[in-house]
Amino acid sequence: xxxxxxxxxxxxxxxxxxxxxxxxxxxxxxxxxxxxxxxxxxxxxxxxxxxxxxxxxxxxxxxxxxxxxxxxxxxxxxxxxxxxxxxxxxxxxxxxxxxxxxxxxxxxxxxxxxxxxxxxxxxxxxxxxxxxxxxxxxxxxxxxxxxxxxxxxxxxxxxxxxxxxxxxxxxxxxxxxxxxxxxxxxxxxxxxxxxxxxxxxxxxxxxxxxxxxxxxxxxxxxxxxxxxxxxxxxxxxxxxxxxxxxxxxxxxxxxxxxxxxxxxxxxxxxxxxxxxxxxxxxxxxxxxxxxxxxxxxxxxxxxxxxxxxxxxxxxxxxxxxxxxxxxxxxxxxxxxxxxxxxxxxxxxxxxxxxxxxxxxxxx
Amino acid sequence: xxxxxxxxxxxxxxxxxxxxxxxxxxxxxxxxxxxxxxxxxxxxxxxxxxxxxxxxxxxxxxxxxxxxxxxxxxxxxxxxxxxxxxxxxxxxxxxxxxxxxxxxxxxxxxxxxxxxxxxxxxxxxxxxxxxxxxxxxxxxxxxxxxxxxxxxxxxxxxxxxxxxxxxxxxxxxxxxxxxxxxxxxxxxxxxxxxxxxxxxxxxxxxxxxxxxxxxxxxxxxxxxxxxxxxxxxxxxxxxxxxxxxxxxxxxxxxxxxxxxxxxxxxxxxxxxxxxxxxxxxxxxxxxxxxxxxxxxxxxxxxxxxxxxxxxxxxxxxxxxxxxxxxxxxxxxxxxxxxxxxxxxxxxxxxxxxxxxxxxxxxx
Numbered sequence: 001x002x003x004x005x006x007x008x009x010x011x012x013x014x015x016x017x018x019x020x021x022x023x024x025x026x027x028x029x030x031x032x033x034x035x036x037x038x039x040x041x042x043x044x045x046x047x048x049x050x051x052x053x054x055x056x057x058x059x060x061x062x063x064x065x066x067x068x069x070x071x072x073x074x075x076x077x078x079x080x081x082x083x084x085x086x087x088x089x090x091x092x093x094x095x096x097x098x099x100x101x102x103x104x105x106x107x108x109x110x111x112x113x114x115x116x117x118x119x120x121x122x123x124x125x126x127x128x129x130x131x132x133x134x135x136x137x138x139x140x141x142x143x144x145x146x147x148x149x150x151x152x153x154x155x156x157x158x159x160x161x162x163x164x165x166x167x168x169x170x171x172x173x174x175x176x177x178x179x180x181x182x183x184x185x186x187x188x189x190x191x192x193x194x195x196x197x198x199x200x201x202x203x204x205x206x207x208x209x210x211x212x213x214x215x216x217x218x219x220x221x222x223x224x225x226x227x228x229x230x231x232x233x234x235x236x237x238x239x240x241x242x243x244x245x246x247x248x249x250x251x252x253x254x255x256x257x258x259x260x261x262x263x264x265x266x267x268x269x270x271x272x273x274x275x276x277x278x279x280x281x282x283x284x285x286x287x288x289x290x291x292x293x294x295x296x297x298x299x300x301x302x303x304x305x306x307x308x309x310x311x312x313x314x315x316x317x318x319x320x321x322x323x324x325x326x327x328x329x330x331x332x333x334x335x336x337x338x339x340x341x342x343x344x345x346x347x348x349x350x351x352x353x354x355x356x357x358x359x360x361x362x363x
Numbered sequence: 364x365x366x367x368x369x370x371x372x373x374x375x376x377x378x379x380x381x382x383x384x385x386x387x388x389x390x391x392x393x394x395x396x397x398x399x400x401x402x403x404x405x406x407x408x409x410x411x412x413x414x415x416x417x418x419x420x421x422x423x424x425x426x427x428x429x430x431x432x433x434x435x436x437x438x439x440x441x442x443x444x445x446x447x448x449x450x451x452x453x454x455x456x457x458x459x460x461x462x463x464x465x466x467x468x469x470x471x472x473x474x475x476x477x478x479x480x481x482x483x484x485x486x487x488x489x490x491x492x493x494x495x496x497x498x499x500x501x502x503x504x505x506x507x508x509x510x511x512x513x514x515x516x517x518x519x520x521x522x523x524x525x526x527x528x529x530x531x532x533x534x535x536x537x538x539x540x541x542x543x544x545x546x547x548x549x550x551x552x553x554x555x556x557x558x559x560x561x562x563x564x565x566x567x568x569x570x571x572x573x574x575x576x577x578x579x580x581x582x583x584x585x586x587x588x589x590x591x592x593x594x595x596x597x598x599x600x601x602x603x604x605x606x607x608x609x610x611x612x613x614x615x616x617x618x619x620x621x622x623x624x625x626x627x628x629x630x631x632x633x634x635x636x637x638x639x640x641x642x643x644x645x646x647x648x649x650x651x652x653x654x655x656x657x658x659x660x661x662x663x664x665x666x667x668x669x670x671x672x673x674x675x676x677x678x679x680x681x682x683x684x685x686x687x688x689x690x691x692x693x694x695x696x697x698x699x700x701x702x703x704x705x706x707x708x709x710x711x712x713x714x715x716x717x718x719x720x721x722x723x724x725x726x
Contacts, residue, residue, distance in 0.1 A: 111605065175593045175612035176586035182613045183577050185606055187550065190570045197605075207553045214546050215578065223539035223675065230538045232643065242474065242560075243548055243633065247640070249538035250545045270606065277610070280595065309672070312586065 003029045003059035004052060004087075004094045007131040009124055016123075019114030023103045027087040027094025028052050028128045029060070031070055032078030041134045042076060042359075044085040045125060045153070047144035048272050049264055051093030054085040068348040075356035080363055081138065088149070089124035090116040090271045098197070098267035109267075111197030116271045118145070118279040122152035129160070136160050139362060143167035143344045144311065145272070147319075148279045151295075155284050158296035163362050164323070165301045165355065167344045168308055170315045171288045171322065172280040177310050180219050181273045184212035188266050197267050205266050210257040212269065217256045222307035222340035292322035301358040303333045303351065308341045331358065366392045366422035367415060367450075367457045370494040372487055379486075382477030386466045390450040390457025391415045391491050392423070394433055395441035404497045405439060405722075407448040408488060408516070410507035411635050412627055414456030417448040431711045438719035443726055444501065451512070452487035453479040453634045461560070461630035472630075474560030479634045481508070481642040485515035492523070499523050502725060506530035506707045507674065508635065510682075511642045514658075518647050521659035526725050527686070528664045528718065530707045531671055533678045534651045534685065535643040540673050543582050544636045547575035551629050560630050568629050573620040575632065580619045585670035585703035655685035664721040666696045666714065671704045694721060 004027045012020035029052045034041060044054055044066070055064035055071055070076045070083055087095040090113070098113035105112075129137065140161050142150030147169020154161040170177070188194055191208030199205060226249055233248040245251055281291040300323045304316025313334055320332035333354045337343035344351055367390045375383035392415045397404060407417055407429070418427035418434060433439045433446055450458040453476070461476035468475075492500065503524050505513030510532020517524040533540070551557055554571030562568060589612055596611040608614055644654040663686045667679025676697055683695035696717045700706035707714050 172595060174586060175589035175595070175610070176581070178595070178610050179577075179581050179589070179612050179616060182608070182610070182616070183574065183581070186577075187574055189606060190574070192555070211546065211550055211553070211574070214542075214549075218539070218542050218546070223537060223672065226538035226542070232535060232538070232541070243552060243637065245545070247538070247541050247545070249542050253542060253545070274606065309586065 001060050001062075003057045005029065006094070007128045009089075009096070009127050013124070015114040016117045016119045017115040021096060021102075021109070021114065024089070024096035024100070024124075026089060026096070026124050026128050029054065029057065029085050031055055031057055031083040032081050034082040034132065034134070038134050039136065039138060040080065040082050041129070041132070041137050042081045042083045042139045042141065043125065043129060043137050043153075044083065045122075045140065045142040045146035045149040046085065046088060047146055048269070048276070049260070051091070052085045052087040053093075054083075065345065069352065069355065075352045076141075076359060081359070084128065084132070086125045086128050088121045088145075088272065090121065090268060090275065092265035092268040095124070097265065098271055099265040111267070113267065113271060116275045118148045118275050119152045119156065121275065122149045122156050125149065126153060126157055126160075136162070139163040139165060139359070141165040141167070142169060144169060144341065145276050147311075148276060151281060151291075152279070154295040154297060155291060158294065162296060162298040163300065164297050165303075165358060166316075166319055167303045167351075168305055168311045168316070168341055169319065170311050171291070171319055172282065173277055174312070174315070178277050180215060180310065181277055184215050185270050185273055187211040187215070188270060194266060197270075199266065206261045209261045209264070209266050209269070210254075213257040213260040214253040217253055219310045220340060220342040222309070222338050224307055225338040225340065228338065288318070289322055289325060292326040295323075295326060297323055297326065297328040299329045299362060301331045301333070301354060303335060303344070303354060305335050305337045305340060305343045307338055308343070310341045364423050364425075366420045368392065369457065370491045372452075372459070372490050376487070378477040379480045379482045380478040384459060384465075384472070384477065387452070387459035387463070387487075389452060389459070389487050389491050392417065392420065392448055394418055394420055394446040395444050397445040397495065397497070401495075401497050402499065402501060403443065403445050404492070404495070404500050405444045405446045405502045405504065406488065406492060406500050406516075407446065408485075408503065408505040408509035408512040409448065409451060410509050411632070411639070412623070414454070415448045415450040416456075417446075428708065432715065432718065438715045439504075439722060444722070447491065447495070449488045449491050451484045451508075451635065453484065453631060453638065455628035455631040458487070460628065461634055462628040474630070476630065476634060479638045481511045481638050482515045482519065484638065485512045485519050488512065489516060489520055489523075499525070502526040502528060502722070504528040504530070505532060507532060507704065508639050511639060514644060514654075515642070517658040517660060518644075518654060521657065525659060525661045526663065527660050528666075528721060529679075529682055530666045530714075531668055531674045531679070531704050532682065533674050534654070534682060535645065536640055537675070537678070540582075541640050543578060543673065544640055547578050548633050548636055550574040550578070551633060557629060560633075562629070569624045572624045572627070572629050572632070573617075576620040576623040577616040580616055582673045583703060583705040585672070585701050587670055588701040588703065591701065651681070652685050652688060655689040658686075658689060660686055660689065660691040662692045662725060664694045664696070664717060666698060666707070666717060668698050668700045668703060668706045670699075670701055671706070673704045
């Protein structure tokens with residue numbers, strides 16, 4: 001069962017850095033009911049890997065990636081709000097991306113997919129909002145990469161984005177994050193089965209993807225969490241080959257990697273990863289501060305996590321300060337979660353209260 | 364020109380985890396003059412990759428990896444001390460390691476090199492000390508992996524190690540460091556040219572080594588340093604191929620990787636990396652605290668760096684506390700360097716004073 005719906009993008013749909021695609025579409029899901037006045041819509045823009053299935057629904061009762069946050073009586077209360085979550089342009093969870101068939105050739109775009117930017121993802125997400133007849137969003141929520149997309153949308157459609165919730169995001173990537181993603185992409189590209197992007201479904205760069213995902217997980221969590229969860233605990237039955245996994249932390253990484261390899265397209269990963277590196281709010285107005293002035297944010301919630309090494313807390317402070325200087329009322333919340341960048345996916349005890357409070361304040 | 368000298372290990376030289384090698388040797392260099400009383404010897408044990416060339420000398424005027432720290436009037440003053448630096452057993456800078464010829468077969472040990480432990484490296488280093496007729500060291504200095512080796516030596520020869528200088532080291536690795544090294548080894552092993560350890564000199568796992576080294580450099584430095592040095596600066600003439608390097612941080616990592624690939628044996632890297640993962644002071648007495656009780660350290664300097672993510676400051680505090688509980692007089696110094704784990708190699712302004720002070724105190 002799937003609750004996915006689709007909106008066709010204008011055809012051709014032009015990309016910011018050149019090129020265009022035809023016959024493209026964006027997948028999304030919704031929860032709650034759009035008010036007759038169409039003023040209760042909340043748009044969720046996702047991190048790199050999740051799809052549009054943020055929460056369960058009658059059409060798809062499987063648990064979503066933000067299940068505890070969305071629903072009747074939950075922090076994003078679907079008795080009050082009409083919640084939309086879109087799968088990013090360039091992803092592989094229903095929206096058009098490098099793994100989609102190029103109508104011009106009848107084969108996957110692969111390396112011919114245009115250079116993707118965060119601004120393109122925002123523009124495509126807006127097409128879903130517009131197709132639903134919504135002119136102004138009650139709120140836009142973006143964790144991680146989704147926070148970059150949310151900021152891009154607030155620049156593209158300032159009047160439609162008065163209220164932002166930005167979680168563990170950034171106005172642009174700093175060099176440590178650039179290095180992590182560059183290395184992840186290199187691991188995939190070095191895998192001979194990547195084949196310059198022209199792999200087949202049954203023979204893709206799985207080794208490169210495993211390395212990339214493990215490196216990702218290492219930057220999504222925190223050393224403190226792992227020390228608490230795993231310490232130096234060994235596997236009960238380690239393999240017998242030299243250098244086989246021996247510590248539980250190695251098994252944890254491997255199981256994360258295995259799950260990811262089977263569920264995410266390598267080219268989508270490359271294109272989205274590079275889009276994050278390229279994104280720079282300073283390109284909109286000359287400086288990061290000027291970019292915030294070009295938005296029309298009235299109220300914002302900015303949440304960061306002290307142990308996040310990929311989107312560090314200092315960047316959340318930078319966002320909060322930039323929005324404040326631009327005249328927004330900003331709640332800045334620094335959480336002591338030990339789950340690092342991923343805390344918004346798991347530490348609901350800490351994340352639920354400020355998000356619930358924010359939605360009550362705009363409700 | 365080389366200042367390397369060699370000491371033959373007892374043959375066979377048995378390994379802690381089983382196996383033995385024959386006809387093995389350890390490379391070392393020295394600076395200063397051994398006193399007639401043989402009581403002024405300072406032993407330096409290195410991190411994973413450096414060789415014995417810690418400083419220049421008449422026989423080898425090229426700069427060493429700790430040049431500013433060793434010499435007449437320098438913090439480790441060669442007018443006073445006879446300084447020895449050994450290349451670790453298992454390395455490839457003169458000491459016997461996986462790339463060395465196995466006399467039994469006439470070809471490199473490769474995957475037949477016995478499982479290496481930090482304790483083996485310490486035992487082999489001790490053979491150099493003994494061959495020089497030294498029964499008691501004035502001090503043992505160990506940064507990073509060398510600090511693990513120094514602690515292993517202080518357990519193996521307590522009476523010979525009354526004074527320790529431990530820098531950015533650990534009583535055992537925590538799961539984040541285990542994860543980093545596991546991933547580095549996986550990148551090398553996944554490279555088809557690793558060939559289960561039976562590669563040739565002209566065709567080795569260079570891609571895997573490049574990935575491993577880049578990941579290493581990412582954990583040796585700090586996000587704060589890179590933000591200051593590189594920010595989001597672009598390369599002047601980026602490559603034209605898709606996903607070519609574009610940011611200066613990517614070029615920095617690539618140049619580090621290129622230098623390393625040409626100068627370090629992949630199997631040595633694997634064997635030393637795993638030795639670090641295996642090392643656990645708690646194996647000597649049941650707990651880390653008990654292990655310190657088995658040493659006979661009278662005075663120690665323990666230095667950590669606030670931005671070190673690989674051997675975090677909390678582990679330096681653990682070492683200092685363990686030594687204190689065992690009766691040692693401990694100077695614990697936490698440095699605010701922004702160069703992370705590698706700070707001891709570059710931030711001499713901060714590292715020189717406490718080290719100079721320590722050597723005056725035992726002088």
